[in-house]
Amino acid sequence: MRFVRQHLLVVPTAVLTVVFFVVPLGLIAVYSFGSINPVSLDVFFGWTTNNYRAFDSSLYLHSLLRSIFLSVGATAICAVLGFALAYFISRQPPRAQRLLLVAVIVPFWTSFIVRTYSWVDLLQNLGPIDRLAGATGLTSGNLSILYTPTAIAIGIVYSYLPLMVLPIYVSLERIDVSIYSAAADLGATPWRQFRKVVLPLAMPGVIAGSIIVGIPALGEYVIPEILGGGKTLMLGNILADQFQTTGNYPFGSALAVTLMGILLIMLLILRRRAPLQEPAA
Amino acid sequence: MNIRRHPVSAALAALVIAFLWLPLIAVMVNSFNRDSIMASWGGATSKWYGQALRDHDVREGLKATLIIAIASALVSLAVGVSGALWWRRAPKRARAVYDGLVYARIIVPEVVFATAVFFLFVRFHFRLGLTAIIIGHSVWNSAYATLIVQARLVGLDPSIEEAAADLGATPWRVFRRVTLSSLMPAIVAAGLLAFTFSFDDVVTSYFLQGTAQSPLPIVLFGLIRFRLTPEVNAIGVLVMVFTVALMSLAVTIFATAGRIGRSERSAGFLDMYRR
Numbered sequence: 001m002r003f004v005r006q007h008l009l010v011v012p013t014a015v016l017t018v019v020f021f022v023v024p025l026g027l028i029a030v031y032s033f034g035s036i037n038p039v040s041l042d043v044f045f046g047w048t049t050n051n052y053r054a055f056d057s058s059l060y061l062h063s064l065l066r067s068i069f070l071s072v073g074a075t076a077i078c079a080v081l082g083f084a085l086a087y088f089i090s091r092q093p094p095r096a097q098r099l100l101l102v103a104v105i106v107p108f109w110t111s112f113i114v115r116t117y118s119w120v121d122l123l124q125n126l127g128p129i130d131r132l133a134g135a136t137g138l139t140s141g142n143l144s145i146l147y148t149p150t151a152i153a154i155g156i157v158y159s160y161l162p163l164m165v166l167p168i169y170v171s172l173e174r175i176d177v178s179i180y181s182a183a184a185d186l187g188a189t190p191w192r193q194f195r196k197v198v199l200p201l202a203m204p205g206v207i208a209g210s211i212i213v214g215i216p217a218l219g220e221y222v223i224p225e226i227l228g229g230g231k232t233l234m235l236g237n238i239l240a241d242q243f244q245t246t247g248n249y250p251f252g253s254a255l256a257v258t259l260m261g262i263l264l265i266m267l268l269i270l271r272r273r274a275p276l277q278e279p280a281a
Numbered sequence: 282m283n284i285r286r287h288p289v290s291a292a293l294a295a296l297v298i299a300f301l302w303l304p305l306i307a308v309m310v311n312s313f314n315r316d317s318i319m320a321s322w323g324g325a326t327s328k329w330y331g332q333a334l335r336d337h338d339v340r341e342g343l344k345a346t347l348i349i350a351i352a353s354a355l356v357s358l359a360v361g362v363s364g365a366l367w368w369r370r371a372p373k374r375a376r377a378v379y380d381g382l383v384y385a386r387i388i389v390p391e392v393v394f395a396t397a398v399f400f401l402f403v404r405f406h407f408r409l410g411l412t413a414i415i416i417g418h419s420v421w422n423s424a425y426a427t428l429i430v431q432a433r434l435v436g437l438d439p440s441i442e443e444a445a446a447d448l449g450a451t452p453w454r455v456f457r458r459v460t461l462s463s464l465m466p467a468i469v470a471a472g473l474l475a476f477t478f479s480f481d482d483v484v485t486s487y488f489l490q491g492t493a494q495s496p497l498p499i500v501l502f503g504l505i506r507f508r509l510t511p512e513v514n515a516i517g518v519l520v521m522v523f524t525v526a527l528m529s530l531a532v533t534i535f536a537t538a539g540r541i542g543r544s545e546r547s548a549g550f551l552d553m554y555r556r
Contacts, residue, residue, distance in 0.1 A: 006370070007367065009363045009364070009366050009367035010363070010364060010367040010368075010371070010375075010379070011363075012359060012360045012363050012364070013360050013361075013363065013364035013367075013379075013423065013427070016360055016416075016419060016420060016423060017382050017386065017420070020398055020401070020416055020417070020420050021382070021385070021386055021394070021420050022382075023401060024394075024397035024398045024400060024401040025389070025393075025394075025397050027397065027400060027401055027404065028393075028396070028397045028400060031400070081297050081300075082297075084290070084293045084294060084297060085293070085294050085297040085298070087290065088290050088291060088293070088294035089294070091290075100294075100298070103298055103301070103302070104298070104301065106525055107301045107302060107305055109477075109521075109524050109525050109528040110305060110517075110520070110521040110524060110525065111481055111498065111501075111517060111520040111521060111524060112481050112483060112498070113481075113483060113498050113501045113502055113505070113517075114308060114501070114513075114516075114517030114520060114521060115304065115305070117308075117501075117505045117513065117517070118304035118305060118307055118308045118517075119304060120505065121304075121307055121308070121311060121514075122303075122304055122307055128307070158300070158301075158304065161297070161300075161301065162301070215388060215390065216390060216391070218390065219390025219391065219392045219393060220392075221391070221392045221483075221484050222483050222484065222502070225502075225506075226502075226505065226506070236390070236392040239392060239393070239396060240392055240396060240488075242396075243396045243399055243400060243488070244488070249400060252396060252400075253400070256393045256396060256397065259390060259392075259393055260389070260390075260393060263388075263390065267388075
């Protein structure tokens with residue numbers, strides 16, 4: 001009885017997590033080895049690896065590589081821009097720091113759809129960026145960025161940049177300022193101070209930021225749908241299509257398992273670089 | 282090395298801030314643009330706001346979104362808070378499993394989670410619709426809720442509860458007057474946060490809506506896939522104002538709750554971000 005009472009509190013979490021998280025993920029892991037009858041759409045279990053062979057086809061392999069390239073690239077750009085901004089913010093007086101942090105966070109709080117959509121306005125031909133490029137003589141004719149991988153990369157960097165700035169800021173803000181003077185007094189050049197003192201101390205923040213930016217970027221669905229115009233696809237879109245339109249559940253499941261696999265590899269690489277600082281608790 | 286006045290660093294920071302704000306400013310400006318294809322400035326008008334507020338799909342979508350967000354916030358709180366209270370007294374191994382599943386719910390890409398749950402519902406002939414969306418949102422929302430409450434529980438000294446019990450308070454009274462009341466800021470913040478995440482969600486809702494009324498973000502998603510319309514800018518601005526107000530409230534409550542150390546506060550602050 002005591003046991004029951006003690007563990008009663010975990011029942012809601014356990015039910016929700018097991019039934020609607022563990023079971024569905026297990027289900028797709030199992031189905032990814034099944035096969036489907038193309039006419040009746042019945043699923044058979046023959047423990048086949050055929051669903052994973054689809055990556056022999058260049059269409060899927062390309063979208064897989066594109067997803068990895070776009071998410072890693074966008075994360076790297078976020079890290080550079082985020083570091084520059086976080087470093088500047090951390091060196092300001094406290095009041096200015098707070099103001100600047102709000103300026104970073106508020107865009108992140110606005111509707112995700114609207115934030116992504118705003119780039120359609122900006123990037124379209126005859127839009128402000130296209131006109132600016134034409135007026136300054138950078139391009140002759142149209143820029144035509146919208147609905148290309150570049151547009152998707154811009155969208156990802158834009159949407160996730162605040163998530164990179166904050167953890168880097170937190171790790172930089174903890175640094176005792178006197179450590180800089182110490183390095184300078186000992187004769188380190190500004191560049192050397194940056195490379196040998198600032199960068200190593202900021203690394204946990206960069207790693208944490210890369211995890212919170214890189215993971216959702218890899219499985220991104222909405223941004224390629226809007227800024228890729230349904231033409232440039234990432235793994236998330238092809239995966240979603242298998243469930244929404246094609247109805248090839250085993251293949252969709254194999255894509256989902258593949259995505260999870262890549263994600264785990266990325267996580268392991270990042271965690272090896274520096275121990276993941278788990279927030280809270 | 283006086284970085285505070287370092288011109289290159291300041292210029293770079295200004296550029297990044299401009300990059301973050303210009304698209305939003307463009308949306309705000311265009312929401313008042315009379316020119317319906319937004320090719321140039323056609324004078325100011327507020328007619329798009331009127332049109333947005335009269336649009337049947339938008340109104341029904343907003344209604345559905347509010348129902349989903351409120352229900353999912355309440356479910357997530359019930360699940361997240363009870364879980365965190367259990368976690369506080371749980372054996373070490375069980376705690377590790379609990380924490381692992383909390384992080385897993387946050388880290389699994391939403392498109393994988395959404396398709397998996399969609400598949401579960403289809404496979405076992407559960408009905409898709411509002412309830413399905415509420416359940417789906419609660420899976421990840423409860424993980425955030427539990428993290429926020431856990432952060433607060435760690436700072437709660439058990440000796441206060443023991444003192445209350447020693448002074449003759451019944452267990453229920455101790456729970457209500459000490460435990461729950463000191464968790465209140467975290468509970469309110471977690472609830473507001475869950476509401477906002479749910480309010481803004483696209484992917485999970487998209488897969489679990491079935492034939493039910495689409496929530497507002499999906500309505501917007503549908504609108505912009507067809508064409509550019511200034512009405513979307515107006516809806517965007519309205520949603521923006523609403524979300525920013527709510528999030529500010531959540532953070533203010535969480536940050537000013539006191540008794541949270543400086544470093545813990547930064548960590549808790551970061552928990553508020555997802556995706």
